[in-house]
Amino acid sequence: MVDARYDIAFRLYPYERVGAQDADAPVRHPVVVVGGGPVGMALALDLGRRGTPVLVLDDHDGVGQGSRAICFARRTLEIADRLGCGDALVEKGVQWDVGRVFHGEDEVFTFNLSPEGGMRRPAFINLQQPHFEKYLVEQVRAAQAEGAPIEIRGRNRVSTLTRKDDHVALGVETPDGPYTLEADWLVACDGARSPVRGMLDLDFAGRMFEDNFLIADVRMKAKFPTERWFWFEPTFKGSGQSALLHKQPDDIWRIDFQLGWNIDRDKETKPENVRARVDAMLGEGVDYEVVWTSIYTFHCRRIADFRAGRVLFAGDAAHQVSPFGARGANSGVQDADNLAWKLDLVLRGRAPETLLDSYSEERIHGADENIMNSTRATDFLTPKSEISRIFRNAVLTLARRHPFARPLVNSGRLSVPCVYDGLSLNGPDALDGPAATRVGAPCPDAPLGDAFLLDRLGGGFTILTIGTNAPDEVVEDGIAARRLDLSLHDDTTGYLAARYLGRAPAAVYLIRPDQHVAARWPAFDERAMRAALRRATGKE
Template identity: 40%
Template sequence: METFRFAAPYELPTYPFVVPPDIGAVTRRRYPVVIVGGGLSGLTLACDLAQRGVRAIVLDDDDTVGARGASSRGICYAQKSLEIFDRLGIFERIAKKGVTWSVGKTYSGDSEVYGFNLDADSISVQPPFINLQQFYIEGFLVERIRALGSVELRWRNRVARIEPHPDHVVACIETPAGDYALEADYLIDATGANSPIRNQLGLDAHPSRSTDRWCISDVRFEKPLPTERWTWIDAPFNDGRAVWQHLMGDEVWRIDYQMAENSDPEAISRPEVTGSRLRRQLGPDVEFEFVWIGPYQYRDHLLDEFRHGRVFFIGDSAHVVCPFGARGGNSGIQDAANLGWKLALVLEGRAGDALLDTYHAERRAATVENLEVTSRTARFLAPRSPAEHTLRRAAIALARRYAFARPLVNTGRMSIANPYPPAPWLPQGACSVQNVPLLAADGQPTRLVHLLRDASALLGLWFEPSPADVDAALQAAERLPVRLVAIGGTTRLPTLGDPSGTLARHLGAAPGTLCLLRPDGYLARRIADADPDALADAVATALAGSRALEPA
């Protein structure tokens, strides 16, 4: 029997425990924001708040990033998430360490059914996807938070229970140096799928677990393979079941094998069993070593409400979807980007509490869409009825010859920035704006998300405005949480260049149009005639009716 090699395990960073100043304090301390959980969504929110200068604390019961004993976990980071990371200042590190890809191929049996190139519709500075092990992203976020200041990271601080109140939340915390309690204006639960806070509050997440079983194999090959996403619907080397193949950082391949529903998780993860599958796939002469092997089973859940008073749920504590198309971790990152700017504005007194309610409305709608998309993928890959089996066979057969049938072959619709439906604060709905390259006034290249770094609230992109309109609008803008920037033209506004007209076409903006962007990169409103009243009304609407809080 062949003996398979294992690479040395990853050494995760260890962060020191520091005795919190709250222990032994005479009075209980109050903090604007307390984030419970130092995983992907919690750290993204912490970094977002740190960049906005909001004072916050992250409480994590561990002293490292990632998951001990696991390797890759989340690996695929979509363009919207990469744009968020660009705004937060860690994208360059991710791009350097990770693997950029845009080409995917889908196989049935031994033949290719169809392929795609996600670059075709992209105008962003960021690529469609970068693959990188999740613990690297979390580590980059920790270092960036430390550099920004204002947010304190407290390791080995376990939240034992919380006590919600109308105007604050009390968190009772256990540490190696003793217990303490603190108060938070707002508490964010980012503790993950098994959230103890959610359980303590008795909130039903409506969980379901698929009978579908999989085995993850993180493998390093001596011979390089193409940097593409390959999927098999019915791989001959995996007993006619599905397989995913992705390259990650450190030249490690993540290969996911669909297993029989009645398979034993321990048995399918043994090195000799996994190695035998790899041999059937790659042949007897390919040299490789294992980095990690682990079984998993799909599950999903969805909270009815993402906000409960002053407690907010983000990431897996609020929702879990099947990982088809990388819609899990990316959704948590985007939860954080949605909530961060809203918390900052409310804490600054520049928006009312109603703005925070829009977090639930927008992000739950996004999760419902993701659940619907991933559910269709799951049923295509594991049909449950004769009719579903017939549909799958027909779709595969037609896709080999006809382009119209290829979208029916569903091996995972890749994660996108979910559009938000029309709402009182979004009369036209909202779509994400790609990170288009621009030219600064000195002719140096810049990009859209760098403007969002500096936006105090909303960002008004005014395309070739007339000087007279600008003079009138500037007086109104002084009383509003909005920053105006001209795209082309000559006015008193800061001006950027869009020489190819890419941004104007992307936003559907004719000369004179003002596009109101939110700090999370969503288009809130397009204004054809930007007089002062129209601007004030648009800003108030986008902030969920917060016009009464405009400074005098």
């Protein structure tokens, strides 16, 4: 079956009966992931590539429809590189650098996200979520062919959940009836309406914003440039308080209209009413096809803890933000990136179960940062009082002529990766080095001849040395950290020195499997390195 609207294979994992459905006793699995979206598939792929058996249960049989998430950040693309699909995402996606902000008919200012030099990946690409999911599933299939222990079961809906001391028992509904299974660890990646979260009676805390937005994906041969255009109080008829225009692959354009709170959803999604809004924005004579529409209301909230015993939560099942700033899917993929290596070490007996508490600690830190930024953007977009509106419009007026006011304009602060400042897994920061590579930060990329640094960091612990000596490997309590030795001769562009040395003549970094800095020093110290390894794996 093909989704003709987006020209991608839809039924990527159709239902098949499995032996476990006829077993006399429930089959136990090390990890069960509930939800086959981008977060669940990224987690399963990462675990499977590490050799940890994982089962994905999805209540559908393939990727979703419609654009949904469309903007993927550099950090997500770097994670995708490690998972094997970065090239496919960038090749299919639309790269953009320029954004324009309008107030009414007037352009307030233009910003440029020209990719920072020395990076393999662009700052952002636009790509419909179904494509992202499809490329992940293709990598799962490739990994399965190479022996990775990953299984996907489509049209398997989790209907009951019982937590035990050492496992989770699940009831699963299928087209052939129910069956039961067990999981040492369960990861809920089942979206904003998470049935797993509901079964555990876990509530979100945060804000719901009293507004509705209409998404319209339209296919057209438009002369608009490949830019992000955002309007405050647009003048075209029926547009509401704000509107957004973004280009996607295959001549699809994403349009968002702010509708207000008290609306008739059925009326607003009637084809003639959607077309009336689009016509008013695009002008006369533009030939287009509406291929998908949806109305959404968004929240900025999260659950109190991302771990509930042997159940862990990731992506929208754990936290929700507004779509402005592209923080939803990007933060969810970073959840999976943070969790996979920790869960793998725990299952292998190389780290205590308490290491999984650091997953909750670190990703709550990231979620709170995203919620803060998302809330600020939403308050700027939709002022809650007349005084707030006057302030917002005064900022927009000033920003037309005065650069100092432009950082105050908030049409969605675009997603950046979280830095785990001051959290429990961090070791010492004894290097007088650049802030961008401080302890807790994700490693920025740098060219190394015809390769890039992140390609060489792999999926385990790495001892990065620049201009100093260290052993080829340090093994501490079953955890191996392997050396990557670089010199300034490798740094033909100067980016490595600028990002990892600064004014220091030499440096030693301990880098985690998710490419975050665990500790750094001016020279190798074996005792300090072993202590940092213990701390980074939850043993201190």
